[in-house]
Amino acid sequence: MEYPLLFIFVCMQTIISILRGINLGSHNKIPMPELKALYEKAGFKNITTYIQSGNVVFSADKENLETLPAKIEQFIFKKYGFKVPVIVRTAEEMEQVVNTNPMMKDKSKDVEKLHVTFLSDHPQKEHLEKIKTYSYPPDEYMIIGREIYVYCPNGYGNTKLSNNFFESKLKVTATTRNWRTVNELLRMGKG
Numbered sequence: 001m002e003y004p005l006l007f008i009f010v011c012m013q014t015i016i017s018i019l020r021g022i023n024l025g026s027h028n029k030i031p032m033p034e035l036k037a038l039y040e041k042a043g044f045k046n047i048t049t050y051i052q053s054g055n056v057v058f059s060a061d062k063e064n065l066e067t068l069p070a071k072i073e074q075f076i077f078k079k080y081g082f083k084v085p086v087i088v089r090t091a092e093e094m095e096q097v098v099n100t101n102p103m104m105k106d107k108s109k110d111v112e113k114l115h116v117t118f119l120s121d122h123p124q125k126e127h128l129e130k131i132k133t134y135s136y137p138p139d140e141y142m143i144i145g146r147e148i149y150v151y152c153p154n155g156y157g158n159t160k161l162s163n164n165f166f167e168s169k170l171k172v173t174a175t176t177r178n179w180r181t182v183n184e185l186l187r188m189g190k191g
Contacts, residue, residue: 012045012059014091014189017072018118019054019084020163020175028082030054042075048188054084055181057091057188065090069120085173087118091189098186101179102142103149115156116182117141117148117166120173131169136160150176 022028022035032049035056039047044058060068069086076084089097097116103109123131128143139159140151148166152159156178166174177185 013062013065014046015044015058015060015065015068016089016091016094016185016189017054017056017058017068018087018089018175018177018185019056019072019076020087020173022054022084023052028080028084030076030080030084034079038075038079039072042071050184050188051181053177053181055177055185057185057191085120085175087120087173087175089118091186094182094186094189097147098183100144100147101149102144103140103151109151110153111179113151113153113155114179115150115152115176116179117150117161117163117174117176119146119148119166119170122146123170123172127170131166134165134169148174 022030032052035054036047036049039056039058044060046057046059048057049055050057064071065088068088072086073084076082076086101114101116103114104111122145123143131143136159138153139161141161142149150156150159150161152161156176163174163176
């Protein structure tokens with residue numbers, strides 16, 4: 001009896017999905033209970049949502065990790081008729097995101113002004129080189145792997161370092177969460 005339970009435990013992992021552009025004003029409305037039901041229909045387990053901006057923590061088979069974003073996007077499109085980009089990270093990857101934040105070393109930075117932009121893929125080297133020419137002080141950004149650590153002392157709503165900016169320069173899908181949300185998603189993922 002213990003062996004099948006162990007097998008299920010080993011085959012499942014905790015995933016954090018971050019949806020871009022839902023429930024902003026009147027655009028792309030998806031109530032969180034409906035989103036949770038959609039994930040259940042997709043066959044995921046242990047589903048929890050966090051705030052209205054499209055953060056979902058759930059369990060899935062390890063072998064499906066590569067295809068998860070497209071699978072979730074397809075389920076959303078089928079039900080709602082609009083495309084929602086989805087980016088996923090494992091709980092372990094999210095822990096690395098939190099532990100790697102280079103801006104946390106500067107104690108003068110207000111953590112309420114810190115954000116992480118999650119990228120769907122590693123940007124190509126040529127795009128990484130080109131983006132280095134852009135600077136918008138006092139805002140700062142640092143790209144590490146598939147994450148961009150963003151500091152906006154005048155608020156994220158006032159920065160040019162938006163999802164659209166990074167997508168146009170790096171040619172990958174991007175979505176941003178504030179530092180508090182990133183830490184809460186990690187807490188939920190490790191829960």
